[in-house]
Amino acid sequence: MELKKSEQANIEKLRVPITLMGLLFVGSIVLAxxxxxxxxxxxLRASVEENSADIQFMQDAQEQETPPxxxxxxxxxxxxxxxxxxxxxxxxxxxxxxxxPPPVDIAPEVVVVEEEIIDFPDVEAGFPGGAAAMQxxxxxxxxxxxxxxxxxxxxxxxxxxxxxxxxxxxxxxxERGVSIDLDREAKRLLRRMxxxxxxxxxxxxxxxxxxxxxxxxxx
Numbered sequence: 001m002e003l004k005k006s007e008q009a010n011i012e013k014l015r016v017p018i019t020l021m022g023l024l025f026v027g028s029i030v031l032a033x034x035x036x037x038x039x040x041x042x043x044l045r046a047s048v049e050e051n052s053a054d055i056q057f058m059q060d061a062q063e064q065e066t067p068p069x070x071x072x073x074x075x076x077x078x079x080x081x082x083x084x085x086x087x088x089x090x091x092x093x094x095x096x097x098x099x100x101p102p103p104v105d106i107a108p109e110v111v112v113v114e115e116e117i118i119d120f121p122d123v124e125a126g127f128p129g130g131a132a133a134m135q136x137x138x139x140x141x142x143x144x145x146x147x148x149x150x151x152x153x154x155x156x157x158x159x160x161x162x163x164x165x166x167x168x169x170x171x172x173x174x175e176r177g178v179s180i181d182l183d184r185e186a187k188r189l190l191r192r193m194x195x196x197x198x199x200x201x202x203x204x205x206x207x208x209x210x211x212x213x214x215x216x217x218x219x
């Protein structure tokens with residue numbers, strides 16, 4: 001049995017137009033790719049030109065800003081050094097003159113012999129006017145210490161002292177005291193007393209030792 005091909009089923013006639021369509025499609029794709037690459041190259045070229053223009057502008061601006069000229073140099077004169085001329089010493093050395101010290105007058109040594117203090121003279125030394133006058137003088141001149149008043153301190157202070165041949169009082173000592181303040185007041189009273197009448201021994205004024213109690217009482 002012989003098979004017969006239908007003319008409608010024969011596709012040999014469609015080979016050529018299909019091939020042409022494929023070539024046309026491939027060409028359009030290639031052309032499109034070339035066009036896209038060309039556009040990218042143009043953009044890159046334009047950006048490079050802009051950057052180069054900016055760099056050129058910055059270089060021109062830097063070249064225009066020239067630094068100011070340096071200040072003129074000032075000529076400093078060199079220091080003047082004075083030449084020191086050493087001169088020979090022509091002065092003659094002075095001849096030392098021996099100086100003789102003046103004679104010194106040596107005063108004769110004066111030996112002061114202290115007069116003896118007599119404890120028991122022929123005539124006792126005493127306050128001018130007697131014991132009553134002395135008690136009145138003490139009452140008029142005593143200054144009772146405030147601290148002794150506050151502490152209620154009172155009692156009798158015993159003192160010893162020396163009446164010189166001219167009647168002055170010295171060598172005051174506390175034989176027996178009561179307190180620091182009262183003892184100090186008793187010594188002050190003795191120092192302020194007027195001159196006493198000096199004691200006598202063998203018809204002449206002598207230094208005598210006296211003892212005196214001063215009584216401190218609070219009323």
